[in-house]
Amino acid sequence: MYSATVPVFRHYLAQMAGIVEKAGRGAMTAQIADSFSASQHFATAAGFSLRVACPLAGRAVPDLPAALAPRMAVARATLGAMKPAEFEGAADRVIHHRAGFADLEQPAQDFLFLYGLPNFFFHVTMGYAALRAAGVPLGKADFDGLHAYPPDFHFEGPHTRK
Numbered sequence: 001m002y003s004a005t006v007p008v009f010r011h012y013l014a015q016m017a018g019i020v021e022k023a024g025r026g027a028m029t030a031q032i033a034d035s036f037s038a039s040q041h042f043a044t045a046a047g048f049s050l051r052v053a054c055p056l057a058g059r060a061v062p063d064l065p066a067a068l069a070p071r072m073a074v075a076r077a078t079l080g081a082m083k084p085a086e087f088e089g090a091a092d093r094v095i096h097h098r099a100g101f102a103d104l105e106q107p108a109q110d111f112l113f114l115y116g117l118p119n120f121f122f123h124v125t126m127g128y129a130a131l132r133a134a135g136v137p138l139g140k141a142d143f144d145g146l147h148a149y150p151p152d153f154h155f156e157g158p159h160t161r162k
Contacts (some may be wrong), residue, residue: 001056002087004112006079009049012124013076015145016042019128020068023136028068030134032126038134041127043068045120046075052116053079055095056108057086 020028020042028039036044047064054061062078064071095111097104106115124143132138140147 001090001108001112002082002084004117005049005053005056005087006082008117009053009120010076010079011145012120013046013049013072013079015143016045016124016127017069017072017076018145019131019138019142020072022138022142023131027131027134027136030130030136032130032133035126035130036123038127038130039068041123041130043071045123045127046072048116048120048123049075050078051097052112052120053082055097056090056093056112057082058090058093059086 023038029037031037035041050061050064064074091108093108095106095108097111099115104115128138128143139149141149
């Protein structure tokens with residue numbers, strides 16, 4: 001459970017920090033329809049990283065700063081301090097938590113793979129999409145830190161091919 005949480009969350013929190021820096025503070029109010037702003041989505045994702053990893057590690061979820069940059073930094077540092085040994089036996093835990101107004105009790109596997117990771121990535125993706133929709137020049141490499149494209153590359157999807 002450690003390898004499915006801590007390194008994944010830390011990687012994408014670092015990517016989010018780069019996206020926020022590239023977008024600039026003014027763009028962080030961007031939103032899609034009536035959803036949260038990009039800033040709120042990224043703050044929620046940072047919170048989810050600890051709402052997921054901490055119970056699996058047998059830790060209490062700490063309070064996080066409200067401001068986005070410190071919130072992401074504290075989440076990343078907290079995750080960085082976690083050790084694989086804390087996750088021993090995590091797969092056998094039952095996690096009690098809230099999803100909106102629902103009180104849930106889930107086996108650790110379900111909590112992580114059906115609730116935690118999807119919610120984390122939902123908020124990261126929505127923040128990214130809001131910024132893209134607002135015209136911030138972000139690409140897949142900004143999102144995952146793995147892709148690379150030449151500067152003059154323009155995607156032509158199946159809908160544009162002849």
